[in-house]
Amino acid sequence: LIQLYLQLNALGFIYREIKRSLIDMEEMFSLLAEPKEISDAPGAPALVAADGGVVFEDVHFGYGPEREILKGVSFVVPPGKSLAIVGPSGAGKSTISRLLFRFYDVSRGRVLIDGQDVRGVTQASLRAAIGIVPQDTVLFNDTIYYNVAYGRPGAPREEVEAAARLARIHDFVVSLPDGYDTRVGERGLKLSGGEKQRVAIARTILKGPPILLFDEATSALDTQTEREIQISLREVAENRTTLMIAHRLSTVVDADEILVLDKGRVVERGRHAALLAAGGIYAGMWRRQQETAFLQAELAQAMAEE
Numbered sequence: 001l002i003q004l005y006l007q008l009n010a011l012g013f014i015y016r017e018i019k020r021s022l023i024d025m026e027e028m029f030s031l032l033a034e035p036k037e038i039s040d041a042p043g044a045p046a047l048v049a050a051d052g053g054v055v056f057e058d059v060h061f062g063y064g065p066e067r068e069i070l071k072g073v074s075f076v077v078p079p080g081k082s083l084a085i086v087g088p089s090g091a092g093k094s095t096i097s098r099l100l101f102r103f104y105d106v107s108r109g110r111v112l113i114d115g116q117d118v119r120g121v122t123q124a125s126l127r128a129a130i131g132i133v134p135q136d137t138v139l140f141n142d143t144i145y146y147n148v149a150y151g152r153p154g155a156p157r158e159e160v161e162a163a164a165r166l167a168r169i170h171d172f173v174v175s176l177p178d179g180y181d182t183r184v185g186e187r188g189l190k191l192s193g194g195e196k197q198r199v200a201i202a203r204t205i206l207k208g209p210p211i212l213l214f215d216e217a218t219s220a221l222d223t224q225t226e227r228e229i230q231i232s233l234r235e236v237a238e239n240r241t242t243l244m245i246a247h248r249l250s251t252v253v254d255a256d257e258i259l260v261l262d263k264g265r266v267v268e269r270g271r272h273a274a275l276l277a278a279g280g281i282y283a284g285m286w287r288r289q290q291e292t293a294f295l296q297a298e299l300a301q302a303m304a305e306e
């Protein structure tokens, strides 16, 4: 048992180290949204995002000239399909989502949505077409109702509640004494990470964008919460082009395509079963995650028996 405990402790340490180096995505996005050289091309039309098909075509990119972060990344996410991006910390996964939002321009190659280069359309229309569920949702200091309805201001109450139902948060909300009028955020009720993420999913369902970007939380969630988030995610991803930045491989098993990114290159791609059968990097990552899960279960059981 001591041995197990030591191993888990080491894992926990590594995990915390990795997590420390992560920056909350929403915060990162707002930082990146500061005025930059990125601006609308003169007379740029609005994006016509009908189906939301996404194409990355030989994309190269670096935050500065000295270091290339993406080194020729190509993929196609057909309308309504899902793509999961996995890989070690620093591989460039979040960078892909920032380029999709056009917080930066590619240095070579193209990013297309329904055949339109993101550099050729207005940023407002581009961002309206993409719904993001960030890792750590920051809620407004307002009611739960406001926080969900923000996805589409003025939406009728039935639709706000329907979105919350699909996101598996409605029952929890109505169980609170003040229901949807419960105040949340820093000065209100503290919601758990999983609850906050489900509020964000409800908001995105209400917004109804053709493209969904889901940045999975790195923090460990209990199995039940994780399962509920996966169910609500499946609801929102249905018939929507979905890009998932995945940290836990259990999220990606159903993806139409999985990209394994390493040091800015796609090193493997395919569906879960095929990648497992190939016995490469993905299969190794899967095995390690299974082992960790097994160790955790063993420890929990040993502690319960003591």
Ligand code: ATP
Pocket: 022, 063, 064, 069, 087, 088, 089, 090, 091, 092, 093, 094, 095, 096
């Ligand atoms: P993680 O799983 O840890 O979130 P990631 O695969 O999403 O990692 P990215 O966030 O895309 O990785 O970062 C890829 C590389 O780009 C990292 O080496 C990172 O240090 C660097 N990087 C990220 N953002 C910036 C920035 N704003 N300026 C300079 N370098 C950056």
